[in-house]
Amino acid sequence: MAGVIQLRTEIPGPHSRALLARRARAVPRGVPAVSPIAVVHAEGAVLTDADGNRLIDFAGGIGVVNTGHRHPAVVAAVRAQLDRYTHLCFPVSTYEPYVELAERLNRLTPGSHEKRTLLVNSGAEAVENAVKAARFFTGRQAVVCFEHGFHGRTNLALALTSKVMPYKKGFGPFAPEVYRIPFPYCYRCAEGPSDRSRSQCCMASRERLERIFAATVDPGSVAAIIMELELGEGGFVPAPLDYVRALAAFAREHGILFIADEIQTGFGRTGKLFACEHYGLVPDLITTAKSLAGGLPLAAVTGRADVLDAPQVGGLGGTYGGNPLACAAALAVLDAMEAERIPQRAQRTGDRITARFRAWAERHPCIGDVRGLGAMVGMELVTDRETRSPDKALTSRLLAAALERGVLLLSAGTCGNTVRILAPLTAPDALIDEGLDAVGEALEEVAQRE
Ligand SMILES: Cc1ncc(COP(=O)(O)O)c(C=O)c1O
Known part of the structure; x- marks a missing residue:
């Protein structure tokens, strides 16, 4: 079955880049642009950008759309x-x-x-x-x-x-x-x-x-x-x-x-x-x-x-x-x-995400900690498990690699080295899995380069 993610251009595409250039001339730089994409439509957990690319939203407007974008x-x-x-x-x-x-x-x-x-x-x-x-x-x-x-x-x-x-x-x-x-x-x-x-x-x-x-x-x-x-x-x-x-x-x-x-x-x-x-x-x-x-x-x-x-x-x-x-x-x-019993659903989605994070942690020593309640799950990236030294650079590379594969993901933490998922809680399991697959591939790529 075809997945949700559909990429027609590189990310960001030309229309996203053009709007971000206008933004830079019109809006103070103090307002961060965490991702380089311009969005024209959002539905459920799916974003369509200005270049017609379809992406999975694991950011949820920073935890604002637990019920999904445009809940009917x-x-x-x-x-x-x-x-x-x-x-x-x-x-x-x-x-x-x-x-x-x-x-x-x-x-x-x-x-x-x-x-x-x-x-x-x-x-x-x-x-x-x-x-x-x-x-x-x-x-x-x-x-x-x-x-x-x-x-x-x-x-x-x-x-x-x-x-x-x-x-x-x-x-x-x-x-x-x-x-x-x-x-x-x-x-x-x-x-x-x-x-x-x-x-x-x-x-x-x-x-x-x-x-x-x-x-x-x-x-x-x-x-x-x-x-x-x-x-x-x-x-x-x-x-x-x-x-x-x-x-x-x-x-x-x-x-x-x-x-x-x-x-x-x-x-x-x-x-x-x-x-x-x-x-x-x-x-x-x-x-x-x-x-x-x-x-x-x-x-x-x-x-x-x-x-x-x-x-x-x-x-x-x-x-x-x-x-x-x-x-x-x-x-x-x-x-x-x-x-829709959304809190109960969040617990199940969270278990799914946690299981995936834990499996990755077994293969990748850069994952120092996996934690969270329900679907508020994060993983902390470190340069090595002994010193637990935060790896912000790797976290940024992982976010960029996930975005290239069509998943909008956020970091968190005083040292910016925690990957967090704030996907809409209404997202179907298949969409969560597709997003996690893409993040997993991104992790393989960036962890291998270490
Ligand atoms: C725990 C917590 N408190 C307060 C705020 C501030 O909310 P707002 O950005 O709506 O002012 C945030 C925003 O991220 C938050 O996460």
Whole structure:
């Protein structure tokens, strides 16, 4: 049977190159062009570029289209909403799609306590608002975040973000009262590389957490800890279960709110609707964005009613937050998550990807680690397994070789040496296999050149 990938020109072809040349003259270079292709159509997990090439999308708009490009129900919901109204400004006129989405997120997020949801436009904005509410509610100023964490590019979100190049360099001063502690990254543990089971973290004890805070910030002055339960941009590193449990207990004892940043992990990616479900964790606040609205810009802060109701009237909101088209799309996404059992499907797809990565790791010593929850799977490339020295150059070559074969793939990690897959979770097995075959061939080629 013919596959999905159809290449008519070299990648990038002449039309892609021409648009990228126009882009370079019109758009600041600070906005990265991670791939050199110009896309004219996207459907499911398939991209058609400006030269008529058909490619497999393993990037999913960086985790935005878990339900696939142009999911029919999402398209229909947005079309129907277009005929009603496209903007009213929620603080000015109330409309049902915003309220209904808030009700559904309040119901779907872990915990049966009373909740509220605030809708905003981007992940960074959700993070900023979660911190605002946590500070207001606790009357405390400090926020604790993690090494390797990514929370966005606005000033406070950037202060919480860890990676200096390219995100932070030259952009200071950053928002104050932000304290960073080590992420439980077993493969690169600060205590020395460890092969310990990931359910047994060496930082997962009360004493250890107390020592970490004693060297960083008084827990009594901390409003919130913000954590990605599996690092996204930081390299697809899931936090060990015992660490998260110990940290959540520590936070509770000290009156610190736990903000789970589920912007990349959310909406089925990890095999559950939210990653915190893997940990039995009920966060005080959850930030979501990306796949929430299946390709339309929307983000949310969902959590404890007492926390989110604390700020005064007018203290939260914005002109566009909870745009009606985006809300209609999100409601269709949530329907699809349930009807198509997308989180369960993600677990199966993830098992498929993990099996392939593990088989490659047996043949290629450049693969140092394979890890992830559900379909949020990554493999870390190293120059050799002893030193675990990150191999960013090889990672870049692998991405380029995969693209030449028709697969759009992304890297991640503070050292840029993790290959991550963010394919739409609706992609059929045959398409995932075809994409993995192409990545496998690309790996053979670049690993052989080593
Ligand atoms: C975990 C996490 N938080 C926050 C953000 C920022 O989201 P946005 O780019 O929508 O501002 C991202 C984006 O990649 C993310 O992965």
